[in-house]
Amino acid sequence: MYQIKTYNAIAPAGLNTFTADYALNQSEHPDAYLIRSVNLHDESLPTSLKVIVRAGAGVNNVPIKQATANGTAVFNTPGSNANAVKELIIGLLIMASRNLLAATTYSAQHAEADISQRTEHDKTQFNGIELTGKTLAVIGLGHVGSLVANAALNLGMNVIGYDPYLSADAAWNIAKQVQRAATLPDAVKNADFVTVHVPKNADTYHLIDEKALAAMPAGVQLFNYSRLGIVDNTAVISALTTKKVAHYYTDFGETQLAEHPAVTVTPHIGGSTIEAEINGATQAARTIMTYLETGNVHAAINLPDLNVPFNAAYRFTIIHQNVPNMVSQITAKLATANLNIATMANAAKNQTAYTIIDVDDLQQLSQTDLITELNKIPAVIRVRLLKQSVNL
Numbered sequence: 001m002y003q004i005k006t007y008n009a010i011a012p013a014g015l016n017t018f019t020a021d022y023a024l025n026q027s028e029h030p031d032a033y034l035i036r037s038v039n040l041h042d043e044s045l046p047t048s049l050k051v052i053v054r055a056g057a058g059v060n061n062v063p064i065k066q067a068t069a070n071g072t073a074v075f076n077t078p079g080s081n082a083n084a085v086k087e088l089i090i091g092l093l094i095m096a097s098r099n100l101l102a103a104t105t106y107s108a109q110h111a112e113a114d115i116s117q118r119t120e121h122d123k124t125q126f127n128g129i130e131l132t133g134k135t136l137a138v139i140g141l142g143h144v145g146s147l148v149a150n151a152a153l154n155l156g157m158n159v160i161g162y163d164p165y166l167s168a169d170a171a172w173n174i175a176k177q178v179q180r181a182a183t184l185p186d187a188v189k190n191a192d193f194v195t196v197h198v199p200k201n202a203d204t205y206h207l208i209d210e211k212a213l214a215a216m217p218a219g220v221q222l223f224n225y226s227r228l229g230i231v232d233n234t235a236v237i238s239a240l241t242t243k244k245v246a247h248y249y250t251d252f253g254e255t256q257l258a259e260h261p262a263v264t265v266t267p268h269i270g271g272s273t274i275e276a277e278i279n280g281a282t283q284a285a286r287t288i289m290t291y292l293e294t295g296n297v298h299a300a301i302n303l304p305d306l307n308v309p310f311n312a313a314y315r316f317t318i319i320h321q322n323v324p325n326m327v328s329q330i331t332a333k334l335a336t337a338n339l340n341i342a343t344m345a346n347a348a349k350n351q352t353a354y355t356i357i358d359v360d361d362l363q364q365l366s367q368t369d370l371i372t373e374l375n376k377i378p379a380v381i382r383v384r385l386l387k388q389s390v391n392l
């Protein structure tokens with residue numbers, strides 16, 4: 001029985017994806033964590049933990065280095081909540097352009113019976129603009145940014161995208177009418193609206209800082225539905241004071257933003273739709289089952305892709321440091337145990353490498369002894385021995 005520990009609200013429909021071989025929240029020694037936004041940075045990861053899957057996009061809440069050192073694979077569920085964020089951004093753009101917040105607040109404050117008289121007089125103060133023909137800068141054109149860019153085009157907006165690390169796959173999803181800027185200042189210089197959809201990491205900390213704000217036209221409206229820290233909130237408050245920025249919308253509140261009249265804070269609801277939560281949880285459960293049962297890896301954060309059909313009786317999966325001479329040391333151990341290798345694959349990502357070796361017969365050797373032997377190789381981080389579940 002595989003043991004799963006869940007954190008946060010995980011959609012039951014996703015949890016139901018687990019087969020009868022999986023138990024939820026029943027063990028102190030989990031094989032897998034299925035999480036959303038819980039901050040794992042202050043926790044130590046148990047040695048039993050083979051995989052963490054973040055149902056959603058951002059993995060800044062996961063201690064990736066610590067997980068890798070523990071031999072724990074880390075995945076997210078790319079794109080599972082991108083449509084939810086896109087729809088929210090489009091909603092906010094409409095809210096921003098039509099003064100909806102001020103207009104509905106007015107109506108709530110003037111609920112008296114003869115309001116119809118005043119309405120026709122007062123409504124002029126809520127005159128809006130139309131999105132058609134306005135310019136939107138989209139910073140980060142991944143799963144969320146590409147959907148936002150395409151939807152904004154469909155509303156008749158001019159869309160300028162900026163993403164120096166755009167993957168070839170992501171590029172396929174972006175309509176050709178989205179103009180590509182070579183630099184951040186170029187992207188934002190004519191923008192009526194700027195929306196940021198990048199991961200939080202050392203490079204994106206304060207990506208939108210005083211300098212980036214200075215490059216925007218006066219009166220720009222800014223959206224941060226990525227993470228706290230990607231926008232320098234102190235710089236934004238100053239820019240709001242000088243009216244350089246007309247309004248700031250964000251999913252990530254903090255004290256200095258509270259009650260500022262030109263700031264609208266939503267409580268981290270970008271991915272909070274029934275559909276996105278089901279998508280993320282289902283994708284996460286599948287990722288956990290694939291990794292635990294086959295060791296195959298697709299799009300992990302800290303391991304290379306390695307996908308080998310599991311047709312043999314047994315499989316060794318070995319996470320190790322990306323240093324010379326590892327494969328020969330591993331195969332030497334198997335040769336000493338008189339094991340014949342059916343299939344072998346190896347790949348590396350940054351400092352970490354991953355080897356899969358399939359064998360048809362363990363020669364009645366003790367599984368624990370085999371794992372112990374492989375673990376003796378310096379630079380080996382984690383060894384697993386998987387058994388084919390289907391009778392061959």
Ligand SMILES: NC(=O)C1=CN([C@@H]2O[C@H](COP(=O)(O)OP(=O)(O)OC[C@H]3O[C@@H](n4cnc5c(N)ncnc54)[C@H](O)[C@@H]3O)[C@@H](O)[C@H]2O)C=CC1
Pocket residue numbers: 056057058059078079081082085139140141142143144145162163164165166167170197198199200203204207225226227251268269270271272
């Ligand atoms: N508010 C919410 O509830 C949600 C927030 N998010 C946040 O949005 C982020 C983006 O989500 P996805 O689009 O799904 O991720 P993604 O990984 O598909 O796309 C991120 C894009 O940002 C680009 N990028 C990275 N560094 C950049 C830089 N310095 N300048 C410009 N572009 C850069 C990457 O090349 C990539 O194309 C997540 O990492 C997460 O922090 C995502 C989903 C929900």
Ligand SMILES: O=C(O)C(=O)COP(=O)(O)O
Pocket residue numbers: 036037055056057058059081268269270271272
């Ligand atoms: O997917 C993301 O990066 C999000 O920010 C969504 O977070 P959540 O799963 O709603 O806590």
